[in-house]
Amino acid sequence: MIKHLSANQISVSDLPKELPAGHDRQAELQRRIGEANLVIVLVGPDFLQDHRFELQLIEERLPANDWRFIPILAREVPRQGIPLLERCQLLPRSEKALASLEASQRDKVLKEISNEIKKTSDEIEMLIKRGPARQSLQDGVSEVAREEKSAPVPVLPHEQTVAAEGRSGAIAGIQPALPVERKKRWRQFATWKVVTLLALFFCVLCVSIGIGYLALRTSSPATEIRTGHTATTIAACSQAGMPGAVGLTTELVAGDCVGISVGQSIFDQGNGLTISAKLQAAALLRAGRISQARTYFQLARRTDPTDAEAGIYDEDLLYFSQPHLSLLVGVHFSHRGDLYAQQDALQSRAILQGAFVYQKEYNRDQEHRMKLVLLIDNTGYSTETALEAARLTQKCLQAQGLNALALIGWPFGLAGDDVVQEGMSSDLQKLLSNMPVPIVASVPTDLSGLLPNFFSVVPSLQSEAAAIVAYMQHIGARNPDVIYDENLPSAQALAHDLQSFTNRQQQVYPSQAYTGDSATGIQDSLKFITRMNDALIFIGAAPSAVILQKALASQRYSHLVVLGTDILYHYVDLLSSTDRAALVGLHFLSFAYPDEYGYFLPDKPPPAFFADYLSEFSPPGQSEGPITYGKSREESEVILAYDAFTVVFTAFQRARPGATLLQGLESIAPAQPVQGISGQIAFGPDGYPIDKAVLVLKIVPGSSPAQPGPYTEQEMLISGRYS
Template identity: 30%
Template sequence: MKCPYCSAETRDNVRFCGNCGKNLSAPLTNNTPSNSGITVSSSLSSGSRLQGGRYVVKKILGQGGMGAALLATDIRLDGKLVVIKELISDNVDQDSRLEDVRNFKREVSTLAHIDHPLVPNVTDHFQEGTRYFMVQEYVDGENLEEHLNHLQRPMTERETLICGSEVLDILDYLSQLMPPIVHRDIKPANIIIGTKDRRAHLVDFGIARADEIKNAQRKQTSALGTPGYAPPEQYQGNADPRSDLYALAATLHHVLTNRDPRNYPPFYYAAARSLNAQLSPEIEGILIKALNNDINQRFQSAASMKQEIDLLLRQRFGLSGNIDTYTLGTSGNLGATQASTAQTQTSGPNYPPTQVAGPTPIPSTPLPVQPTPTPTPPPPPPHTPIPSHSGASLTPVQPLPNFGPTSGSNYTYPIQPPQASHMVVQPPPYLVQPPPAKKKRRGGLIFLILLLVILLIASGIFVTNYYFVGANKPKPVEAPAIGVTMINGEPIGISDGTVALDTTLADGSLKTQAAQQFKLHKDDTNEATSLLNEAITKNSNDAEALIYKENIRVINSGTPYVTLVVATMISGDQLDTGRDDLQGAYVAQKEFNDSGRLSNGTLVRLLIANSGSKTDNVVKVAQQIVRLQKTDPTFVGVMGWPYSGRTLAAIQTLSKSQIPMLSQTASSDGLTNASPYFFRVAPANKQQGIQGAIYAEKNLHAKTTALFYDPKDSYSQSLAQDFRQQFEGTDKNTIINEQYTIGNQGSINKAIQDASTKNIDLIYFSGYATDVSTVLSNLPPGKLPVMGGDALYQLGGYQSSAKANFSRLHFTAFAYPDEWDVFKYSAQKPAFFSEYSAAFNPDGQQGGGKYGFTRAANDVILSYDATITLLTAYNMALNAGKKQPTPKDMRDYLLKINGANTIQGVSGQISLGPNGDPIEKSILVLYVDEIGRIHMEPAALGRFLKQK
């Protein structure tokens, strides 16, 4: 038989099509496509019933090429009004129709995970026959396009700014989701002013996308938006949260000028004040900046644009009502909280309390255009301020713009407390006497005395309030210890599984959904676990997903657990290093949990701290770790950071709070004795600098070496100094210094050109793989070798153009997957190697790659060693009678990992000295052969096997 939906051949008596998955036993309707692939248009009308009669259609609100919007009642909820969106696909091609279905399901998934009071919630979704339906809350109100048509004139600047501030609050929230959500179709018709709450609600996320693959080479041609409102980059298949700011600005320009941009060439907007002279210069400046065709010249975040608009609302109109924030203090002015004498409500479980203001009636006839007032401070309130529960006074403000017949009063806290120098105390009217005759000097004197007394009393009240009432004000609430902030498109912060950090892998969207489920339902983690299982099946080498899954198992086990933070870079240009770090930490976590290696049945939980591509973010994350220490007694220490510069940035903050940090690969000499709470399993640069210089002289026969280094980078500068000191130990060798700037290809090429004019035998590159890749790509012909340190062992950092000269490369390293075999210790290889393959290549299908699936990379091995070192110290504390070891206990027992307590790590013995450095840690030398394979020299500096 043939499937009536896709015409595929199917076996008799099967319920579902093996090709399209449709239910073959469902009755066919006039909505069912024929075998020709032509879809009949919807026959739903008023009175139609869906979902077994639960939903009764009242009317069709609208219908477009991809769907119909229906107003319906939910009879299970006492006839509550809802909006049902129906997918209608006119595509004849089966693949195209399936793509329509996928897009519709994407919209459902996108909206289902948005939790903002100004975005209608999805309450249900279902399929009937070949049709797909989504049910949303109904927002009763008027959209801005309808409102403009009703007014027949531009909206006032004041009501437009309030509307814009509220939409920006939504966009700020969307930009902070993981991954961020870009609406892509903001326009007047998609902003509804609610009749009841008089707030701006953002609707129609039909082409919204979660930016799961940042900067990927893909086109979003189905998400062009509406011409006139969409920014230029959206037509090129690119969009990010700043694109929505452009579309919002185009919307604001439209409603402020009544100039419809769809009737004019795109990307051109006349000066707003040339169309509406009553607008302020400030709003025109905001529009000009937000409508810049260059995405980098616009506002770079919704929060920054909202701040400008809110400032204009305060300065020009003297009000802060209706511009409060819903997004946990990430935008707007938290002091601008509204209050009502009638009602207070909570905006949802994830939002702070929001005071609901009573609306004000709007006349049924259009209002005349009022001239814009001069920006002066508002007059004082005409009556006595109303006291609030906190002791502050509530001052009446102007009524807010209204789009529906409602009533009430609106108050707001004063924006700024009055300053003493600006206070003018007026005496009560009954104390003001008529001016006496000049000869009655005594009466004037009495009046002055009374006035002085009043001033003294007022001053006393002010001082009392300032020093006593003010002293009792609640302290600012610290930001949460768990959570991320989007900084330049990167999720910076700490995740316990409630945020997906690395969303660029194939399973990114599944991890994001799992994180949302875990965040919303920590008491029921089945759905989150199911999504993580699906993610791991799709991408078995994703350590982040595996860590979150293991964490859920740990917290649901009912047994005690210890928490470590893995601090690394899981976004930006060092993403591969971060992935390796997570892989190593996960193998250690799983090994300890499965084998019960910690006493008292204690399990291991890992949190992931991401500082992204910028060292500047490290201090912010370190401060979060300090807050974590105050709130989570299971937290005891940090494994990380992998880079010296980031480690140095974190040390001071963590050490002040006595939080131990053990780095896997940071090797700068400046870290020796840097803090009594810092340790590392990788030796200092001094050791590999010495080893590298010896190898350069004896094995590469170098006499004159061009030394490339960045004097401003801790790792590069110290490694270069150590190499120079050893290499110039005899008069026979010469160093030619070539300075460059990390990440600056121009400076590297300039150094190459200069070095090529010298008679050199070797380039020693003290730096990172991404930069030595530029050297290899631009080397002059010949066999001039290039050598460097452990940072060159990051295979994901090499450009394809560098591969031609890859065989010229030599470098020192702290670990290598074949070192046990090269040293002829194959029979003693630790379980790590089989555990690694079982974790990330469970079916033996993965072939390897940048992430490493069958052979653990250098950073994976060292991260594993660092994690087991921390856990060993914790176990020593447990065995010593510490019921719940503290971070300070961890530091004390890390100092005891030496002598008889030396650990056998995968990278060699781990024995920690009092200065935080490993004792006699082995160092390797690796080189690349003619066909690009990496080999290890058979000799090593230091001790590999611990002494028995």
């Protein structure tokens, strides 16, 4: 077989020999089969027994739209009851097994098969050429490139860049995001490369042939890409949906790209290295080049394994063309670069990481015949963008064919929405109330009684306020003061709820507002602190907490016990070592912590979630260096997003025939709770969890095995129950 393929200018490589020791074989098989334009199977008796994973990957790609599947009958096997073999033409066309032929006849048949493979590859090539013109694709990618600033092009780690420079040194033009052929290879439109996905042991006198995979690509692997400054949002936002996608669309509103994407638009533009790969993938996807688009989403993840957006799109494209389950994942990316937008982006990336881990686990489960596709739904930064995102979401959900189960992680309580102390705007409330699916939040909110279809895996802001008071009572603080960021709506809302709660308790917690990006504002707010105060409640982001701690030390207020809220947790790990040192002694609330499961349930084996997180975002060979949040340690928002998926699919399984998912969620009550990574979850009448665990963490000096320098550790369970 190899001899005849080579005679037809088809090169062969042996995957098992290429894989280094310890390599994730299943992941590589999934990548190769998912990218192939032509998949060839040598069928033998071991086909169904030893290679079910590969068989499943092929079945999931069918029907073959931009690729071909050719099974070759090496030895006789029963074909009845095997849909993959029943509905496909086997080679040789006589359907006589190769092993049953005499040597001279077998060689002739192998030559005929090789010629047919060549003919099929040429047909695929013509099909691609008859698709969207190369020049159109080149124009689309060139438009993206023109949006980038003229600058020297940095080189991706382990990747090469190719630029066509004009006299000024700026990029004058850009070729389509397609692999470049080398001059020494055959001079034809595309070089066909055969990748042996399983060891191809085939000889004339073979007595046992299992199964081999030959994945032919229209070009060599994509290892060349342009990088530069982050492209503008306009270049990343396409008003056109993906070909074949029902009702999916995004729009540019107030500079932010909002709406629903499965890869045709890019929301997370935080990494200048990965954004170029994702933009080129989006351009290819809009042109209908699904296999090539997946190649570039995979390149983005190789460049930055923590990029969950690229991972979700790559996984989606495996199953989007077949019957599947879908969920909307709400995020909050913006083109703005201020402190609040950066904070929102960090939380949104964490939400996508938790969603991606659950998606991979679900799709890996062999019992789930219908796979899970995630539709990323971005709300942008402002009230205007949130309203338009809600309108687009409602429109997409009402479109025939988009059968999403729920909307998870809609970013209530983040900087850009309008959930502030006066409540939700009537327009947004009306839109969300009329969503035809349940909404399951994974961030703190203040929506009790406002939405009939609302649930949350996180306690309400009122419950957080109660936990703050409980901690003050625990440490014996009699005269605490409150400082909050007046520019952060979620901080403003929590300060309001804290004031309301303490008023009902007939306690007095004086409150002072500051402006988050002003060191002077924080220092001015401390003028109201007196020697009578014995504690300080801080509601703001981590960079502001650093300013606060330094100001307290300089003004000799180090005796104060400072309690922060969950707002600052996700930002702490990004601080410099000097700033982290300034936070030593700071306490803060959290709704999830990576070590809490092992602490409260030491006798139970850890869920697969922890190992899967490491596998996805800190893969072998790329995990050197300190253990950090967002890469090898789970952010709290990652855990909470994962728990939101857990309750949705628990409700999906519990729902009786004819019942709705809403009824299934309502069944997750105290009598039938769900044990999540962040604790036990049981919904009350308002959709919020009853007696959900709230932790107090603290920044301590020294080094832990997980993290050098000042680090976070668990102090206590201040309210609720874990299990």
